[in-house]
Amino acid sequence: MTTITTQRATAARTGRPSHVVADAVTMLRRNLLHIVRYPGLTVFVIGAPVVFLLLFVFVFGGTLGAGLPGVDPGGGRAAYVAYVIPGILAMTIAGTAGGAATTVAMDMTEGITARFRTMAISRAAVLAGHVLGNTIQGIIGVVVVLGVGLLVGFRSTTGPVQWLAAAGLVVLIAFAISWLAVAMGMQSKTVETASNLPMLLLLLPFLGSGFVPTDSMPAGLQWFAEYQPFTPFVETLRGLLLGTPIGSNAVLAIGWCVVIAAAGYAWSMAIYERKSVR
Template identity: 55%
Template sequence: MATVSYAARDSATMLRRNLKKALRYPSLTLTVVIMPIMMLLLFNYAFGSALGEGIGGTATGGGEYIDYVAPGIILMAATSGAVTIAITVCMDKTEGIVNRFRTMPISRSSFLTGHVVGNVIQTMVTIALVLGVALLIGFRPDATPVEWLAAIGLLALLTLGLTWISAGIGLIAQNVETASNMPMPMTFLPFLGSAIVPTDSMPTGLRWFAEYQPFTPIIETLRGLWLGTEIGSSAVIALGWCVALSLVGYVWARRTFKAGLKR
């Protein structure tokens, strides 16, 4: 029990360190926030009329195109947040902070735990800001409180999985530039799913990829929870992907960190 309390105390210290660092250097966080907001405004105002007419009212739950595109862009806020932790973990590694922590009487697990929990908090704040902008420009979900909680829980679980994977990326990256570029495919993968248009409108090969990649069932589940569209088996598949990403990312990041300590 004492060991658990010891690790929790050190993790909380690392969490405070990372949150204070984020407040002291807000430019990275602002960049992550601005990108999905710009995407939301772009697709709603520049392409919304044409795309909305193309996909019809069924796919949007009977609403405007903003109702269709908002869940996908909100999910993009979660993928964009993954870039932040890859950069911050790599910075600590390359600047020698990790070597200092090795000489201190602290829990070895606290370094990654503090980074991951801090990034999840920052990313959920980003998601809230993007959701707020979506509501301001016309997004009109009709979800019940339970459905809202389910949607937020799904986004939090996805954020946790992506954060652990990106923490591992930060540990293996040789420099900050590499760490910032490696998670980028995750940021744009929702575009190759149902974030912008239904998968039925895509060519056969792309449609197959879009239907079986992780983000499509998550987006469809969010749409179903917020707008009442058909969810089907997407919820189970989405939950499975989120759990799998979390487990794989956790194991990989922890093993990579331990291997680095042995060098």
């Protein structure tokens, strides 16, 4: 029995694909159960974007929509619903980072991750469980917010192929943000820090094209908005759902997803390995 355990531990540390996948599924199941047992965080992650959607549509939508290019002032709110939905969807995904970082920090501070490091579990799988669980939570949040958007008047003008592409992009963005959130949670010294650090991601849709066109911003802010990742995320989703021009935004969006996911993975694994040798 000891020999089998030793072999299993060695396989886990050398990253044999079959064991990594099996361990990742186990860790995913654990994180999904955690979401079910503690629904308060999930409700907040999904509820906050819904509140923002209703606030911007019914309080600011008439004025902001009238300022969009080529919009009849009388149809401002209806136009703004279509414009703002992609930004709200991006914000929904960004908002899940706080929950993932908090959960990871709780595992770190309570010693659960330290126990995993001593067990015959793939190190990558421990983190992948958090990533996959948070990705699923992000997808659920997007579906809920999109459903509310349909109730308040959002209507897509594209077909099934574009919707499928938009769904794929949502998964990529959620996956990338989840890796970054896991790294933030592992880097944080306390749970409170972990819950606050990802708040920076929530600002990016506001400082991009999520809520107003970037050409309405001051020059310095406009430059930042055009070169940060959430602007191509939003513009690609907007083009896929509404048929607006996408240009190079799709390539930029996928590229940013790859960069963010790779950076988050390398950062989190470096912290995990460093703490494993202490």
